Amino acid sequence: MKKTALIMAGGRGERFWPRSRKSCPKQFLSLTGDGKTMIQLTVERILPLVDMEDIYVVTNRDYRELVHEQLPELPEENILCESVGRNTAPCIGLGAVHMAKKYEDAIMYVLPSDHLIKYNAIFLRTLDDAAQVAEEQGNLVTIGITPDYPETGYGYIRFLPREGKGRAFRVDRFVEKPDLETAKSYLATEQYLWNSGMFIWRLSTILSELEKNLPETSAGLQRIAAAIGTDGEQRVLEREYEAFSSESIDYGVMEKAEHIYTLPGSFGWNDVGSWLAVEKIRPTNEFGNVVEGNAVTVDTVRCIIQGGEKLIAAVGLEDMIIVDTPDALLVCDKSDAGSIKKVLENLKICNRNEYL
Amino acid sequence: MKKTALIMAGGRGERFWPRSRKSCPKQFLSLTGDGKTMIQLTVERILPLVDMEDIYVVTNRDYRELVHEQLPELPEENILCESVGRNTAPCIGLGAVHMAKKYEDAIMYVLPSDHLIKYNAIFLRTLDDAAQVAEEQGNLVTIGITPDYPETGYGYIRFLPREGKGRAFRVDRFVEKPDLETAKSYLATEQYLWNSGMFIWRLSTILSELEKNLPETSAGLQRIAAAIGTDGEQRVLEREYEAFSSESIDYGVMEKAEHIYTLPGSFGWNDVGSWLAVEKIRPTNEFGNVVEGNAVTVDTVRCIIQGGEKLIAAVGLEDMIIVDTPDALLVCDKSDAGSIKKVLENLKICNRNEYL
Numbered sequence: 001m002k003k004t005a006l007i008m009a010g011g012r013g014e015r016f017w018p019r020s021r022k023s024c025p026k027q028f029l030s031l032t033g034d035g036k037t038m039i040q041l042t043v044e045r046i047l048p049l050v051d052m053e054d055i056y057v058v059t060n061r062d063y064r065e066l067v068h069e070q071l072p073e074l075p076e077e078n079i080l081c082e083s084v085g086r087n088t089a090p091c092i093g094l095g096a097v098h099m100a101k102k103y104e105d106a107i108m109y110v111l112p113s114d115h116l117i118k119y120n121a122i123f124l125r126t127l128d129d130a131a132q133v134a135e136e137q138g139n140l141v142t143i144g145i146t147p148d149y150p151e152t153g154y155g156y157i158r159f160l161p162r163e164g165k166g167r168a169f170r171v172d173r174f175v176e177k178p179d180l181e182t183a184k185s186y187l188a189t190e191q192y193l194w195n196s197g198m199f200i201w202r203l204s205t206i207l208s209e210l211e212k213n214l215p216e217t218s219a220g221l222q223r224i225a226a227a228i229g230t231d232g233e234q235r236v237l238e239r240e241y242e243a244f245s246s247e248s249i250d251y252g253v254m255e256k257a258e259h260i261y262t263l264p265g266s267f268g269w270n271d272v273g274s275w276l277a278v279e280k281i282r283p284t285n286e287f288g289n290v291v292e293g294n295a296v297t298v299d300t301v302r303c304i305i306q307g308g309e310k311l312i313a314a315v316g317l318e319d320m321i322i323v324d325t326p327d328a329l330l331v332c333d334k335s336d337a338g339s340i341k342k343v344l345e346n347l348k349i350c351n352r353n354e355y356l
Numbered sequence: 357m358k359k360t361a362l363i364m365a366g367g368r369g370e371r372f373w374p375r376s377r378k379s380c381p382k383q384f385l386s387l388t389g390d391g392k393t394m395i396q397l398t399v400e401r402i403l404p405l406v407d408m409e410d411i412y413v414v415t416n417r418d419y420r421e422l423v424h425e426q427l428p429e430l431p432e433e434n435i436l437c438e439s440v441g442r443n444t445a446p447c448i449g450l451g452a453v454h455m456a457k458k459y460e461d462a463i464m465y466v467l468p469s470d471h472l473i474k475y476n477a478i479f480l481r482t483l484d485d486a487a488q489v490a491e492e493q494g495n496l497v498t499i500g501i502t503p504d505y506p507e508t509g510y511g512y513i514r515f516l517p518r519e520g521k522g523r524a525f526r527v528d529r530f531v532e533k534p535d536l537e538t539a540k541s542y543l544a545t546e547q548y549l550w551n552s553g554m555f556i557w558r559l560s561t562i563l564s565e566l567e568k569n570l571p572e573t574s575a576g577l578q579r580i581a582a583a584i585g586t587d588g589e590q591r592v593l594e595r596e597y598e599a600f601s602s603e604s605i606d607y608g609v610m611e612k613a614e615h616i617y618t619l620p621g622s623f624g625w626n627d628v629g630s631w632l633a634v635e636k637i638r639p640t641n642e643f644g645n646v647v648e649g650n651a652v653t654v655d656t657v658r659c660i661i662q663g664g665e666k667l668i669a670a671v672g673l674e675d676m677i678i679v680d681t682p683d684a685l686l687v688c689d690k691s692d693a694g695s696i697k698k699v700l701e702n703l704k705i706c707n708r709n710e711y712l
Contacts, residue, residue: 018669298698311684311711313374313699316692322685328667329680331687336672342654343669355667 001135002106004203005050006095009039009059009067009113010085014344015274015337018328019306022356027113028066031272033282033292037070038272039113045120046109049127054106056080056098057113058091083238089247090217092199093210094237097225100203107131108206110199110249116281118268126265129167130200133261140209140254141168141200144193144262145269150183153273155195155250157262158186168261174250193264196271199249206253213256217244274337275321278304293324304334328355357491358462360559361406362451365395365415365423365469366441370700371630371693374684375662378712383470384422387628389638389648393426394628395469401476402465405483410462412436412454413469414447439594445603446573448555449566450593453581456559463487464562466555466605472637474624482621485523486556489617496565496610497524497556500549500618501625506539509629511551511606514542515618524617530606549620552627555605562609569612573600630693631677634660649680660690684711 013026020026027039036044043055053075057067061081068079080094092110099106109127117123130141144157156175163170174195178186186192201209211218220240227236254260270280282290289297293307300314307324314322319334332340347355369382376382383395392400399411409431413423417437424432436450448466455462465483473479486497500513512531519526530551534542542548557565567574576596583592610616626636638646645653649663656670663680670678677693679686688696703711 018667296699296702298695298702299692307685310682311374311708313684313686313688313696315686315695315699316689317687318689320687322687324685326666328669329663329678329685330669330671331673331676331678332669333672333674336655339654339671340669343652343671346652346654352667 001131001202002054002103003050003109003131004054004056004099004103004106005046005109005111006092006099007039007042007046007055007057007111007113008088008091009057009063010082010091011114012060012085013114014341017340017344018325018330018355019323023062024066025063025114026272028063028070031278031281032116038116039067040070041116042111042113043071043074045117045123046111046127048124050109053078054099054102056095058082058095060085081237083241085246086241086244087246088197088249089210089214089252090221090241090244092206092249093214093217093221094224096203096206096210097221098228100207101225101228103203105202105204107134108199108201108203110201112197112271114272115196116268116270116272118270120267122267123265126263126267127200130263133166133168133263134200134202134205136165137202138205139165139201139259139261140205140257141261141263142171142254143196143198143200143265145196146264146266147187147192147194150180150187151194152177152180152183154271156183156186156192157195158192159262161191165261168263171254171260171262174255193262195250196265196269198265209253209257213253214247217247217252220244275304275306275323275332275340276334276337278306302334357487357558358410358459359406359465359487360410360412360455360459360462361402361465361467362448362455363395363398363402363411363413363467363469364444364447365413365419366438366447367470368416368441369470370697373696373700374681374686374711375679379418380422381419381470382628384419384426387634387637388472394472395423396426397472398467398469399427399430401473401479402467402483404480406465409434410455410458412451414438414451416441437593439597441602442597442600443602444553444605445566445570445608446577446597446600448562448605449570449573449577450580452559452562452566453577454584456563457581457584459559461558461560463490464555464557464559466557468553468627470628471552472624472626472628474626476623478623479621482619482623483556486619489522489524489619490556490558490561492521493558494561495521495557495615495617496561496613497617497619498527498610499552499554499556499621501552502620502622503543503548503550506536506543507550508533508536508539510627512539512542512548513551513618514548515620517547521617524619527610527616527618530611549618551606552621552625554621565609565613569609570603573603573608576600631660631662631679631688631696632690632693634662658690 009027016026030037056078058080134141158172159169227233288302291305295305295312297314300317302319304321321332323330365383372382386393412434414436490497514528515525583589644658647661651661651668653670656673658675660677675690677688
C-alpha cells in the first residue's frame with residue numbers, strides 16, 4: 001500500500017532559548033553538530049520508506065519560508081500552514097484530508113519534526129512492522145519507546161503483553177506524565193512504554209476515527225477539504241482553524257478508540273526536550289564537557305557550552321549550561337534548566353519581544 | 357612647599373580580563389559605574405592638592421595615547437613613557453628627575469593609578485599630614501592602610517607605636533605577603549598596616565636615597581636627566597631603561613633607608629585586585645547581585661554580572677562572575693577568580709594574542 005508521511009512542525013519550543021526563538025524554533029535548529037536541522041534529519045530518515053512528494057509538513061504559517069528553505073526538494077504544496085496552533089488532532093486531520101485528495105487510501109506515518117533517532121535501520125524496520133499492522137482497516141498504531149529510566153516528563157502507554165497483532169501489542173490505556181514513584185512502579189511492571197507521539201494508520205481509518213470521536217473537528221476538516229484547490233481555500237482554512245477546539249490526538253482519539261496497538265521501539269530515541277539532552281546526543285570530552293564554538297575551559301567539568309565565534313572562557317564551573325548567541329547569552333545551572341521559561345516570562349512581561 | 361604628584365600607570369593587570377586587555381589595562385577602565393576611569397579618578401582626587409601642570413604620569417609607551425585621551429588637560433610633556441617595565445624604583449626615579457628639572461625641590465606624592473578611595477576628604481587630609489612629615493629632609497613617608505581583615509594578598513608595614521613624627525609612626529620594617537595564620541597574628545598585635553604603595557617625600561630626599569641605595573640606577577637616571585630636552589632624549593631614555601634592573605621602591609629603597617614613617621589611612625581604600633572587588637565598590641541589589649548592562653536574573657544570587665547591550669540571562673546561579681565583551685565572554689566561579697590567569701596562559705600558548 002502507498003505510504004505517506006505527515007511531519008508535525010508547528011511547535012514553538014522555548015526550552016532551547018536563546019538559540020531557539022519564536023522566529024526559529026527547535027525543529028529548525030541543528031543540535032547534533034552535523035549542520036543538519038532536526039526537520040531535515042526527520043525527512044532524510046523517512047525517505048527510504050516514503051517518496052518526497054508524499055511527505056507533508058504541517059507548520060505555523062510563520063514558518064512556511066523556513067520549511068521551504070530547509071527542505072527545498074519538498075513540493076511547496078506539501079507545506080500545510082496553520083494560522084493558529086490547535087494541538088495535534090486538527091493538525092493530523094489537516095494532513096489527512098490533503099492526502100485523501102491525492103490517494104483514495106494510504107498508510108500515513110505521523111512524525112514529530114523535533115526528535116532524534118540514533119539507529120535509523122531499526123527505526124525503519126519498526127515503522128515497516130507498524131505499517132503491516134495498520135494496513136488492517138480500523139487499527140491505530142503508536143510507537144512506544146522502551147524506557148531506560150523512570151522519566152517523569154513523558155506520557156506512558158500501558159500495553160497488554162498477551163494480546164497483539166503482528167509485532168505490535170494491544171494498548172490498554174494511555175497515562176499522563178507520572179510522578180517519580182509512579183514512574184518507578186511503571187518500570188517495575190514491565191508493561192509501560194513511553195509515548196513517542198509517532199503514529200501509523202490508514203488515511204481512511206484516522207478520518208473515520210476523527211468523525212466518530214471529534215465530529216465537529218471532522219466537519220470542519222471536510223469543509224477545508226472541499227475548498228482545497230478553490231479560490232476560497234485559504235479563507236476557509238483560516239476560518240475553520242480559528243473555530244477548532246484544541247485537541248491532542250492522544251486524548252481526542254486514541255483514548256476513545258478501540259484497536260489501538262503499540263510497537264516497542266528501541267532505536268536510540270531522544271525527544272531533545274531541553275539543553276540537558278545535548279549531552280546525550282553529542283560527544284563529551286575528557287572533562288565531561290560538550291563544547292561547540294570557540295571556548296577555553298579551566299577547571300571546568302560536565303558543562304554544556306554552545307557558542308560561536310566569540311571566545312567563551314569557562315573557569316571553575318561544574319554542571320552549567322552556557323549558550324551564547326549574537327544578541328543573547330544564557331548562563332544556567334543544569335539543575336535549573338526548567339527555569340529558562342521564567343526568563344521568557346520575564347521578557348514577555350517587559351515587552352522585550354525582540355528576544356523571544 | 358610646592359607639591360607634585362607622580363601617578364604610576366604602567367601596569368598590565370590581567371585580573372580584569374576580558375574587560376582589561378593588554379591594549380587597555382585596568383587603570384584605563386571604569387569599574388565604578390560612574391563612567392570615569394581609574395586614572396581619571398586618581399587625577400581628580402589629587403587636584404585639590406596639586407596643580408594639573410605638576411601631575412606627571414609614568415606609563416608604558418603603548419599607553420601614551422590612552423593617557424592623553426583620558427586626561428586631555430594633562431600637559432603632554434608630563435606623560436613619561438617607559439619602553440619596558442622595570443618595577444617601581446626606576447619609574448619613580450624617572451618622575452623625580454623630570455620634576456627636578458622644573459623645581460629645585462618639592463613634595464612628591466607617588467600614587468598608583470588603579471586604586472579606589474571612598475572618602476576623598478580623609479584621603480586629602482592624610483596626604484597633607486604626610487607632606488608635613490616629608491618636608492623634613494631625609495624623611496620617607498608611606499601611607500599604611502588600617503586592615504579590617506587578615507588579607508594575604510598584600511605586603512604589611514610594621515610600625516612602632518611609641519615613636520613617630522607629626523601624625524606618622526616610625527616604620528620598623530616592611531614584610532612580604534603573609535600566610536593566613538601570620539596575617540591573623542599581625543592583626544592581633546595591632547602594629548601592622550597594609551602597604552598601600554603610596555609614598556610621600558621631597559624630590560631631594562628620594563633622589564639622594566636612590567643614589568645611596570641603588571647607585572647604578574641613580575647614575576642611569578642622571579644620564580636620562582642630562583638628556584631631557586635634547587635630541588638624544590628618547591634614545592638615552594630607552595638605552596638606560598633597558599639596562600636598569602627591575603627594583604621595587606619597597607625593597608630597593610624603603611627597606612634600606614632610615615627615617616621611614618607611615619601614616620595610617622582610613623579612607624575606604626580598595627586596590628580593586630580582581631573582579632571580586634566589584635562587590636565592594638558597587639551597590640548590590642536585593643539578591644546580592646552586582647549587575648551592569650542588560651540582564652535578566654532568575655533564582656540567581658551573589659553574582660557579579662558585567663555586560664553591555666547583549667541580553668544576559670542568568671538562571672539558578674550562585675557566586676558566579678559573568679563578564680561579557682564584544683569578542684570574549686568570561687564565566688567564572690567566584691572561588692576560582694584566581695584562575696582567570698590560566699585562561700590567559702592558555703591563550704598565549706595557543707598564540708591567540710587577539711584576546712590578550
